[in-house]
Amino acid sequence: MEKIDAVREKIVSKAMTYSNSLLMFQTLRPAGSIAGATRVLEMVRAAICWVVAMDLREETGGADYARLAEEFREKLGSLLGSEEKEKLRFFETGFIGPYWEYEAGIKKKIAEGHAFSNPEIEESLARRSSDSILYGTLAQFEYRFPDEIIDALHALQAIEDVTDCVEDYAEDKEALEPNLFILYLLGANVRREDWPDDFSGAKMLLREKGVLSDLIRHVEKIYAEAISAPALVAFSGLRQELDEEFRLVMDHLG
DSSP states (O other): HHHHHHHHHHHHHHHHIIIIIIIIIISSOOOTTTTTTTHHHHHHHHHHHHHHHHHHHHOOOOHHHHHHHHHHHHHHHTSOOOHHHHHHHHIIIIHHHHHHHHHHHHHHHHHHHHHOOHHHHHHHHHHTTHHHHHHHHHHHHHOOHHHHHHHHHHHHHHHEEEEEEEHHHHHHHHOOOOOOHHHHHHHHOOOOGGGGGGGHHHHHHHHHHTOOOHHHHHHHHHHHHHTTTTTGGHHHHHHHHHHHHHHHHHHHOO
């Protein structure tokens, strides 16, 4: 019980940091809008906690993590009206459930040495960042912003996930997790025993194989499509986040 309490506290702390800095005051709140801020924060925090707990459940298969996930799911449900709960159930069955099945399939392919194509890798990144759609949808219950803002938020998280893959490369290499750079190495027919130990080595090898440019072009496309959304004008915080994260990723990949 003590271990689970510590995990719960860590998850909640992560959710508070993420929702405060990214999902609320800097991105999803339209210019001049204050109403509903507290409710949106509570919903998004509960949703982040739920997603992180489900991730732990899938990684470990532990019953304790499953109970934690259900606890956060109930907390989120308690903050929603009846119509909102219906939308959440739709998201749960249409996106979240299928994602875990998809990720398990990707892990199996990595273990088998599957040579991933560019479309497969790009789909992996899109799915990896799809929980941002949930957070944006929850905020939309209060702020009523257009759907293209949710698309921009999805793009932002996809770009951030590239940075996460940079930072987690060495750990993911050992655990055979679906890291983008591992997928590109497999796609370039680099055998597991030849995978570099650190990201700088992986980047160099992928550049030599001529595939690093594929990822750079894909990130550039994600960014360009996101910032072209007319509705983004009213969301200066989101545009700023997109610009900063794009520059950071380009520094990593350059």
